[in-house]
Amino acid sequence: MKEDFNDLVGFMTVARERNFTRAAAQLGVSQSALSRTVAALEKRMGLQLLTRTTRSVSPTDAGERLLSAIAPRFEEIEAEVDSLRALTNSPAGTVRITTTDYAANAHVWPRLQPLLRQYPELHIELVNDYGLTDIVADRYDIGVRLGDQVAKDMIAVRIAPDMTMAIVASPSYLEARPPAKTPQELTLHNCINLRLPTRNALLPWELRKGRRDLQVWVEGQLTFNNVYQMVDASLAGFGLAYLPKDLVEAHVRAGRLRWVLEDWFPTFVGHHVYYPSRRKSSRAVELVVDALKTGYQPRAR
Template sequence: MEDLNDLVAFMAVARERNFTRAAAQLGVSQSALSRTVRGLEQRMGMPLLMRTTRSVSPTDAGERLLASIGPRFEEIEAELDALRAMTDRPAGTVRITTTDYAANTYVWPRVQTLLHQYPELKIELLNDYGLSDIVADRYDIGVRLGDQVAKDMIAVRIAPDMTMAIVGSPGYLRSRPVARKPQDLTLHSCINLRLPTRDSLLAWELSKGRRELQVRVEGQLTFNNVYQMVDAALAGFGLAYVPKDLVEQHVKAGRLSFVLEDWFPTFVGHHVYYASRRKSSTAVQLVVDALKSGYRRVAK
């Protein structure tokens, strides 16, 4: 049993690649976690992790161990979830990855009632533009645009199609040339969105009829949160490329104006998705059903 606990500790560090985050996840101190992993390495007779002052990563032996035991521990967790599902009181933590916009617009408003109804249910909601692999990163549920969902996932639509818009404040627009075509964006200060996985900035996808363009823009500001982008646009720092329904109230109130409106693209709406091995969990199914029913009510 000691070895099993130590293996769980090793997997947490190897996956997080960080002792501090792994310790927080396991609810132990960083020093205790470090001693546990070193003890496992001593019993194994080989290093499992490479440690530097800036990073932690598995050795070749550590990678092999993680690949061999990880799926088995996941099978045990899935079976425990299935057993918990046999009770009348759904419990456990449902981990969800999505973006800040989808979390605020669709997920959080629809799961609040569940938290009141089921006190033993916990929800961990993480905002991420990196298109995480929900199986590898140990999420139960993902919420993404329809064309961003992997084909081997079970996916259900929870939102209407999403249109992206370019907006700027009236004061900013008075100081710059009128943008009549996408190429004119080079004359403007544009507010960028950082994508973590590709270490790049989000290209502005535009479409008009059958024409589709991806425009790389430049400006003073870069965020990883669309709400800060909207705030910066309202403050007159440039043009922002954000979900249209997020800024419509500001446009109606005259605080923002649309730019290149005939080039606004529309994407397949958000879907909730999960791996098939998780479908037997009552807690996961409750969250999925809440997200689905919320869309049905809106769609009517």
Template sequence: MRRDNHYSDLLAFIAVARERSFTRAAAQLGVSQSALSHTIRGLEGRLGFRLLTRTTRSVSPTAAGEHLLKNVAPRFDEIEAELAAVAEVREKPAGTVRITATDYATRTILWPRLANVLRDYPEVRVEIVTDYGLADIVADRYDIGVRHGDQVAKDMIAVRIAPDMQMAIVGSPGYLAQRTLPKTPRDLTAHNCINLRLPTHGGFYPWELKRGSRQTVVRVDGQLAFNGTYQMLDAALSGYGLAYVPADLVESDVAAGRLRWVLKDWCPTFPGLHAYYASRSESSRALAIVIEAIRYRDERPRRSRHR
């Protein structure tokens, strides 16, 4: 089989297979529909089997075509991405990187790390939108989303930005002095608990608890609800009830006696936060700079399969 036209012919096939249309693929490639049809027939002839099933109304890959698309197209995407990256080497990093993240991730991870590097790249703009709604970054046109490792879709590229995160249930000594300390998750229903409002479902975030192999979800109630972690923490420090927040946020307050940690043996540890984005082929130098800045660096061996 001749190798002279492999690259362009395979690109033509990938375009048709992805678009499911000779017309749209021809417009994308800047060739005539008849020339594109001739290219595909020539490729099929050299291969000795059909790649596309054509009808008067539709075009779809055959089983062989689907196999080729699945295994070859990603390699072409990687080649295109690397060529684009090489072309950008001589260019000054520029552009806007939009990120959706929680206030906790923004304040404890994203901003402290980005603040150390953005002065070196004045043409790189970063927009961070605080959101607990688990936005669809493709539909909502974000470049990066931040979620726990087990919440990232498998078709996304994920980069760990934090170690695994333990949660804590805390209250002020003044508040707890007026109540019986909770000994089981069920006891939380008798307490004034500070809720986190979730925009996606219009409800409150249920407290996920775990001890050994036992897991439970408690829907708590109380006088106050917020849509941010730091307001919940402030309310707990003011003696308004129990808050369920990341443990690293309250370590100093617990050590100083401003807060007490309750039900500690029931507080779970979640997979660490990851920054994720849709495709290597869409990456830019600006995006690469931001990802590299917020990447988690740990000398210990990593167990996560994410990059």
């Protein structure tokens, strides 16, 4: 029976990673041994579970059915084992977090540092990604996104105040071009874009003035997937950038950047930490969520 479970774990890991080499490294076995394990499972079941090519591995229809049947059960076992670790004084394990570079620097990483020093056996994998990641499918424990980006079936806890987005440019850039006086005139400027990987699209610039909401798609020489590079490019005079206001306020106060269309800056619901409602959280995940939400102090009204 133990070998049967090992076969299933091997298949499940390959099916998720879609790569024998990565799956073998994750399981701590050789690629050839893992390949034999999966082949033995296929032989025993009399079904082909994986389609193999020289470049990729993907589950067959039968493999997808098996994966959807066994994955939730193994996750329940893992969660139960993690919860047992809570009986000790030293929670252990790895917590995988998907967030964005701005949220990681502004809210997540500063609050995790004391926790990591307190619990040396706790490991954190922090992945910065502007895509709207499916944390269940991609096996993340928690995500951190703006409140209106969190799916309704998730448990979500606010960890930051509302976030205002701003348009900025350097004085040198603005002196060389007429300023944009309306959102429509942004299309006449060299704008610095942010790419969204999951949609393979550029982030539209969402603007708001009173009850008017607009989305503007802009063009320019530069596209990044990192807001800190966008800040650097705007400081260097390469054009207008659409960025979190908190991130660039110090540069504006120092005269290195200027606001553009300030009366159109929109405000969004602040960042939340979220995780699946149907999954029992491990002690490690609970500690991380507590650390992130403890750092947020709601403003008194």
